[in-house]
Amino acid sequence: MTAHVMKFTLKIWRQSGPNERGRFVTYEAQDVSPGMSFLEMLDGVNQRLLGTGEEPVAFEQDCREGICGSCSLVINGIPHGPDQGITTCQLYMRRFSDGAHITIEPWRAKAFPILKDLVVDRSALDRIMQAGGYVSVNTGGAVDGNVLLIGKDQAETAMDAASCIGCGACVAACKNASAMLFVAAKVSHLSTLPQGRPERARRVTAMLEAMDREGFGSCGNQYECEAVCPKNISTRFIAVLNREYLRAGIVESGRPSEPESPHAESS
Amino acid sequence: MTRLDSKIPSGPLESKWDRHRFSEKLVSPTNKRKLTIIVVGTGLAGASAASTLGQLGYHVECFCFHDSARRAHSIAAQGGINAAKNYQDDGDSVGRLFYDTIKGGDFRSREANVYRLAQVSTQIIDQCVALGIPFAREYGGQLANRSFGGVQVSRTFYCRGQTGQQLLLGAYSALCWQIERGQVTMHPRTELLDLILVDGQARGIVARDLVTGRISAHTAHAVVLATGGYSNVYYLSTNASGCNVTATYRAWKHGAAFANPCFTQIHPTAIPPGGAHQAKLTLMSESLRNDGRLWVPRVPSDQRSPGDIPAADRDYFLERRYPRFGNLAPRDIASRAVKVACDEGHGVGPGGQGVYLDFSDVIEQQGLEVVRERYGNLFDMYHRITGEDAYQVPMRIYPAPHYTMGGLWVDYNLMSTIPGLFVIGEANFADHGANRLGASSLMQGLADGYFILPYTIGHYLATARLLPLLDDHAEAREATRLVATRINRLLAVKGRRTAAMFHRELGALLWNHCGMSRHEGGLTSALRSIPKLREEFWRDVMVPGAGDAFNQELEYAGRVADYLEFAELLCHDALHRQESCGAHFREEYQTEDGEPRRDDAHFAYVAAWEYRDRAEPVLHKEPLAFEFVPPTMRSYQ
Numbered sequence: 050m051t052a053h054v055m056k057f058t059l060k061i062w063r064q065s066g067p068n069e070r071g072r073f074v075t076y077e078a079q080d081v082s083p084g085m086s087f088l089e090m091l092d093g094v095n096q097r098l099l100g101t102g103e104e105p106v107a108f109e110q111d112c113r114e115g116i117c118g119s120c121s122l123v124i125n126g127i128p129h130g131p132d133q134g135i136t137t138c139q140l141y142m143r144r145f146s147d148g149a150h151i152t153i154e155p156w157r158a159k160a161f162p163i164l165k166d167l168v169v170d171r172s173a174l175d176r177i178m179q180a181g182g183y184v185s186v187n188t189g190g191a192v193d194g195n196v197l198l199i200g201k202d203q204a205e206t207a208m209d210a211a212s213c214i215g216c217g218a219c220v221a222a223c224k225n226a227s228a229m230l231f232v233a234a235k236v237s238h239l240s241t242l243p244q245g246r247p248e249r250a251r252r253v254t255a256m257l258e259a260m261d262r263e264g265f266g267s268c269g270n271q272y273e274c275e276a277v278c279p280k281n282i283s284t285r286f287i288a289v290l291n292r293e294y295l296r297a298g299i300v301e302s303g304r305p306s307e308p309e310s311p312h313a314e315s316s
Numbered sequence: 317m318t319r320l321d322s323k324i325p326s327g328p329l330e331s332k333w334d335r336h337r338f339s340e341k342l343v344s345p346t347n348k349r350k351l352t353i354i355v356v357g358t359g360l361a362g363a364s365a366a367s368t369l370g371q372l373g374y375h376v377e378c379f380c381f382h383d384s385a386r387r388a389h390s391i392a393a394q395g396g397i398n399a400a401k402n403y404q405d406d407g408d409s410v411g412r413l414f415y416d417t418i419k420g421g422d423f424r425s426r427e428a429n430v431y432r433l434a435q436v437s438t439q440i441i442d443q444c445v446a447l448g449i450p451f452a453r454e455y456g457g458q459l460a461n462r463s464f465g466g467v468q469v470s471r472t473f474y475c476r477g478q479t480g481q482q483l484l485l486g487a488y489s490a491l492c493w494q495i496e497r498g499q500v501t502m503h504p505r506t507e508l509l510d511l512i513l514v515d516g517q518a519r520g521i522v523a524r525d526l527v528t529g530r531i532s533a534h535t536a537h538a539v540v541l542a543t544g545g546y547s548n549v550y551y552l553s554t555n556a557s558g559c560n561v562t563a564t565y566r567a568w569k570h571g572a573a574f575a576n577p578c579f580t581q582i583h584p585t586a587i588p589p590g591g592a593h594q595a596k597l598t599l600m601s602e603s604l605r606n607d608g609r610l611w612v613p614r615v616p617s618d619q620r621s622p623g624d625i626p627a628a629d630r631d632y633f634l635e636r637r638y639p640r641f642g643n644l645a646p647r648d649i650a651s652r653a654v655k656v657a658c659d660e661g662h663g664v665g666p667g668g669q670g671v672y673l674d675f676s677d678v679i680e681q682q683g684l685e686v687v688r689e690r691y692g693n694l695f696d697m698y699h700r701i702t703g704e705d706a707y708q709v710p711m712r713i714y715p716a717p718h719y720t721m722g723g724l725w726v727d728y729n730l731m732s733t734i735p736g737l738f739v740i741g742e743a744n745f746a747d748h749g750a751n752r753l754g755a756s757s758l759m760q761g762l763a764d765g766y767f768i769l770p771y772t773i774g775h776y777l778a779t780a781r782l783l784p785l786l787d788d789h790a791e792a793r794e795a796t797r798l799v800a801t802r803i804n805r806l807l808a809v810k811g812r813r814t815a816a817m818f819h820r821e822l823g824a825l826l827w828n829h830c831g832m833s834r835h836e837g838g839l840t841s842a843l844r845s846i847p848k849l850r851e852e853f854w855r856d857v858m859v860p861g862a863g864d865a866f867n868q869e870l871e872y873a874g875r876v877a878d879y880l881e882f883a884e885l886l887c888h889d890a891l892h893r894q895e896s897c898g899a900h901f902r903e904e905y906q907t908e909d910g911e912p913r914r915d916d917a918h919f920a921y922v923a924a925w926e927y928r929d930r931a932e933p934v935l936h937k938e939p940l941a942f943e944f945v946p947p948t949m950r951s952y953q
């Protein structure tokens with residue numbers, strides 16, 4: 050759009066494989082226009098590297114519109130970069146001043162081993178989901194969708210939590226590399242809805258156990274996760290998670306369950 | 317030799333599916349345990365199929381190239397999913413959804429399939445609610461609906477602007493459950509590169525582990541492809557970068573007929589391209605057309621800013637040309653109208669590639685807050701990308717390749733012309749004819765995966781004569797060897813141009829000659845240019861790195877190589893179809909006022925193409941009989 054072009058100096062983490070040593074390498078990004086996305090800027094760098102026969106920088110991306118959760122860069126120390134509430138792919142170069150130095154790193158966490166350059170293995174998040182992030186209903190035979198009424202507020206709260214894209218930025222931002230916000234989002238989404246209630250105790254316990262097993266740390270209540278979350282998942286849900294966990298303990302120890310949360314079955 | 321037998325059950329439309337299900341053979345529970353099914357793809361179609369098959373007791377091997385099943389392109393669907401629930405009591409019914417879809421597809425789809433789709437649509441919503449999908453609700457707690465382009469009832473269910481995400485996360489969670497139960501083995505970051513046929517039956521796939529580069533054979537009793545659409549053949553599209561034609565194209569080369577490849581949907585409302593660096597086009601949801609009005613300046617090349625152009629100098633071209641549907645005209649019609657306006661010099665923005673989508677009237681009538689609540693996230697997205705505030709100035713939009721109605725030919729049982737190869741979701745050609753209506757792809761993907769394939773594949777497995785499984789079958793070894801050879805060939809070229817350069821060039825060629833409007837001269841020239849480009853590719857492409865390692869450029873180059881072959885098939889089909897229907901607009905076949913002229917006497921058929929080695933593809937025709945809805949001229953005026 051604008052004829053204006055910018056230049057940047059990039060310090061990018063390069064690592065040829067999971068067991069290799071990585072290091073920062075400096076590249077110049079030229080002919081960048083303010084309307085380019087951050088990833089399009091990197092595409093440009095890669096095209097030039099290819100021109101010289103060098104291997105391009107590996108990074109993850111797919112939808113390029115902030116919903117698939119693939120893109121995952123730590124930009125100048127911040128997962129998904131300087132702006133709140135967006136993913137890396139939604140960041141545009143007009144956000145940076147011409148000539149700036151930009152550092153680009155992968156997510157760093159014990160549970161996310163680096164595969165190559167800026168690509169990490171986030172399958173630990175899938176395994177947490179497999180431990181209990183579902184409602185066990187068979188296909189077929191479901192009752193009519195309007196049989197159970199669900200209040201608008203309740204549906205909205207569930208949707209707020211369900212918006213998590215599974216990117217793992219919360220883990221990357223956390224000093225303990227905890228996946229608490231991710232787990233909280235799923236647990237809260239399902240425990241807010243009547244369909245998710247029958248399994249709520251088992252779900253929360255199984256998912257938290259899986260989180261520990263995968264080598265994620267525990268929550269230190271620092272809330273860096275919320276600050277970088279591209280979907281603005283609120284740490285309020287961590288409180289819901291803790292309550293669910295407490296409740297599960299009470300249910301399991303055979304004592305009468307605590308009163309339902311204020312949202313429960315309110316409609 | 318390909319034989320097309322659509323296997324449409326006889327009898328009244330309403331009871332075809334029920335009777336068919338009853339007459340299908342079942343697999344006993346003990347036998348199911350001994351059967352393995354490969355499902356490639358974990359979008360709405362693949363994830364719903366894999367989880368349901370696992371739940372039924374089959375062993376499922378499920379593959380996707382993404383790092384997680386949850387990232388399939390279905391995640392990006394914004395607007396919603398249709399179902400004939402008639403919760404609004406506005407006159408909807410299975411019959412009406414059926415009729416709208418047949419008419420929307422410009423009478424180029426099968427009545428029996430579309431009717432079944434409309435029938436199971438209601439079950440989909442129930443199933444999704446049971447899985448905990450947080451659909452939008454009314455204050456009273458009932459499910460909410462919105463209306464979507466091309467229809468006059470309100471039947472679209474939605475989760476804010478993230479319907480695809482929520483539906484996919486629901487199917488993914490069902491898949492997670494089956495993985496946990498050991499019924500499904502998931503292979504993420506694994507790409508299908510070829511199909512394995514034994515005795516003419518689909519019995520497995522050759523796949524590459526994208527982390528280690530290891531190539532291996534996986535065998536099964538049947539194979540399901542749920543690998544999505546091929547809009548990325550145009551380089552710029554609204555699809556995610558990974559979407560590709562490889563799986564379906566490879567199957568084609570093994571004998572699966574490819575149906576109607578030229579039916580490609582160009583969506584009217586994407587953000588216009590911004591420059592050469594552009595990697596993809598961002599869709600602005602169709603729902604925006606519920607309140608936004610499309611217009612261009614009446615005088616060509618009017619340089620005034622939109623706010624300074626008085627109403628008298630504006631042409632609300634959709635309202636003018638299609639007064640009954642106005643801004644809600646179906647996608648193919650709206651896209652073409654945008655193109656005509658731009659071609660005549662009325663386009664706005666860089667290169668005159670854009671028209672206004674204006675919200676000032678609704679803001680004035682209903683207030684900014686209402687608009688913010690409805691579309692806030694879309695306006696934010698637009699602002700981030702363009703730097704413009706659409707609450708103040710109208711959006712600029714331009715059409716973009718979006719969805720492919722064409723795909724592998726399947727019969728009523730969703731089986732391709734290769735026995736044992738089933739194809740579901742966007743990857744097949746089945747239900748949308750020459751044009752897809754909004755919110756109906758999510759519906760089709762889930763209908764296929766949850767409710768149709770699980771029955772029909774059972775009948776095949778119960779009745780086919782299948783040899784026992786063997787991973788080191790001669791056919792499997794040979795297929796693996798061929799895949800490795802092809803990869804080594806790609807790496808050996810060591811040329812000077814990147815795969816992206818070839819892809820961009822191919823995309824431009826197709827967009828110009830086989831895009832929103834097509835004509836004989838353009839198509840024949842594209843058919844001359846594509847083979848040349850392909851030869852150059854194999855002479856001059858640069859793929860660095862090794863085959864036995866994580867190598868994104870290698871993955872990409874392989875996909876581009878397939879596009880460079882597939883594009884020819886696309887143009888062949890477009891050239892042969894000498895009529896205008898749905899998304900396929902041939903300039904030679906239009907009325908005086910520029911409306912498409914369909915030719916039912918000669919083209920009321922599905923064009924199913926058969927692969928021939930080093931020769932032109934062979935056309936087979938599946939005639940389309942309209943017993944229940946007599947074809948009419950599709951008018952939205």
Ligand SMILES: Cc1cc2nc3c(=O)[nH]c(=O)nc-3n(C[C@H](O)[C@H](O)[C@H](O)COP(=O)(O)OP(=O)(O)OC[C@H]3O[C@@H](n4cnc5c(N)ncnc54)[C@H](O)[C@@H]3O)c2cc1C
Binds near residue numbers: 390397555563
């Ligand atoms: C921006 C956008 C918005 C949309 N909005 C709507 C909407 O509101 N309503 C609607 O009904 N439709 C909408 N659509 C269309 C709809 O989203 C898609 O048609 C649909 O989701 C396709 O689903 P699918 O399961 O067939 O394939 P996909 O979701 O594309 O999944 C394909 C799967 O196959 C895998 N795969 C592909 N090739 C290979 C290979 N070679 N090896 C291994 N795995 C492979 C991928 O990893 C992925 O898991 C939209 C589309 C776009 C682009």
Ligand code: SF4
Binds near residue numbers: 218219277279282
């Ligand atoms: S909670 Fe937020 S940061 Fe964490 S995975 Fe989900 S979307 Fe990403």
Ligand code: FES
Binds near residue numbers: 120
């Ligand atoms: S690429 Fe999909 S969220 Fe960024």
